[in-house]
Amino acid sequence: MKLTCGVDIGARSIEVVLFDGAQILEWGVADTGSRPTEAAESLFGRVLAQAEVRPEDVSCVTATGYGRNYFRRADKAVSEILCHARGVWFLFPQARSIIDIGGQDSKLIELDENGRTVDFAMNDRCAAGTGRFIELTGQIVGIPIDRMGEAVESTESSVEISSMCAVFAESEIVGLLQSGTPIPSILNGVFRAVARRTTSMAGRAKLRSEVVFTGGVALNRGVVRAMQNEVGLPVLVPPNPQITGALGAALTGFAAG
Numbered sequence: 001m002k003l004t005c006g007v008d009i010g011a012r013s014i015e016v017v018l019f020d021g022a023q024i025l026e027w028g029v030a031d032t033g034s035r036p037t038e039a040a041e042s043l044f045g046r047v048l049a050q051a052e053v054r055p056e057d058v059s060c061v062t063a064t065g066y067g068r069n070y071f072r073r074a075d076k077a078v079s080e081i082l083c084h085a086r087g088v089w090f091l092f093p094q095a096r097s098i099i100d101i102g103g104q105d106s107k108l109i110e111l112d113e114n115g116r117t118v119d120f121a122m123n124d125r126c127a128a129g130t131g132r133f134i135e136l137t138g139q140i141v142g143i144p145i146d147r148m149g150e151a152v153e154s155t156e157s158s159v160e161i162s163s164m165c166a167v168f169a170e171s172e173i174v175g176l177l178q179s180g181t182p183i184p185s186i187l188n189g190v191f192r193a194v195a196r197r198t199t200s201m202a203g204r205a206k207l208r209s210e211v212v213f214t215g216g217v218a219l220n221r222g223v224v225r226a227m228q229n230e231v232g233l234p235v236l237v238p239p240n241p242q243i244t245g246a247l248g249a250a251l252t253g254f255a256a257g
Contacts, residue, residue, distance in 0.1 A: 002254070003057055004021075004060045005017065006019065006253065008064050008083065009032065009037075009065075009068060010067075013029055013030065013103060014031075014032055014036065014040050015027065015028070019250035019253075026050050027124060028043050029043075037070050037161065041073070042069075043078070060254070062252050063076070064083040066081050076253070080245050084098055085116070085117045085168055087243075087249075088244050092238075094109065095210050096210060097109070097111070098111065099198060101213075101217035101223075104130050106123045106130055110207075122201075123197075128194075130194075132166070134223070141173070141177065148220055151183065152161050155184050157182035158187075161189045169190075191223045195223065199227075199230050213235045214242070
């Protein structure tokens with residue numbers, strides 16, 4: 001059995017996927033931390049150990065993400081745009097648009113009927129519209145990021161976050177809290193702002209059905225709801241939306257032979 005491995009080293013998290021040509025055998029996620037190379041090595045070893053696979057049994061290791069050129073075990077490095085496209089298309093062959101929001105960047109990718117990237121847009125220079133912005137909001141309002149979706153589940157009440165700059169939006173959120181605005185309304189406002197900021201990149205990279213939402217932020221049900229309202233189309237979310245880049249990297253290694 002041929003095995004390949006994809007390692008996605010992002011600014012905030014690392015994902016590793018072990019693939020056998022038909023399905024994911026094992027996967028894992030870890031914080032990038034201050035030593036991304038060491039963190040990736042550790043996660044790589046842990047995922048293989050969980051699958052009871054030796055490193056020499058893996059025919060190709062493909063790295064992607066910001067740290068792709070620094071992972072010593074990689075046989076090759078591939079752009080994250082290509083890897084996200086391949087990973088999503090493997091899971092959703094009808095996908096035509098990908099919205100990916102990670103810790104410190106967001107991407108819009110347009111696919112053709114064969115899963116090839118037609119166009120893309122990317123924000124990696126501003127915290128607004130990224131997981132970091134949502135994380136900062138959680139720190140201000142006192143709700144952990146993994147409980148935010150639950151906090152807004154029973155209400156669609158929302159306030160307008162007018163600033164498109166994360167720094168100014170932070171001051172705006174503090175002001176809303178001081179004025180007694182309910183926290184769920186503030187969170188929904190932030191989720192709407194993130195969705196609006198992300199979809200505003202669409203320009204050339206047009207959003208067409210089916211739309212697939214990936215990245216760690218896609219685990220937040222509140223953001224998924226806001227994104228669906230903003231896009232005006234059904235938004236699909238993979239069971240593990242944070243690993244599509246690593247899956248695509250593993251698929252790329254498999255296709256290379």
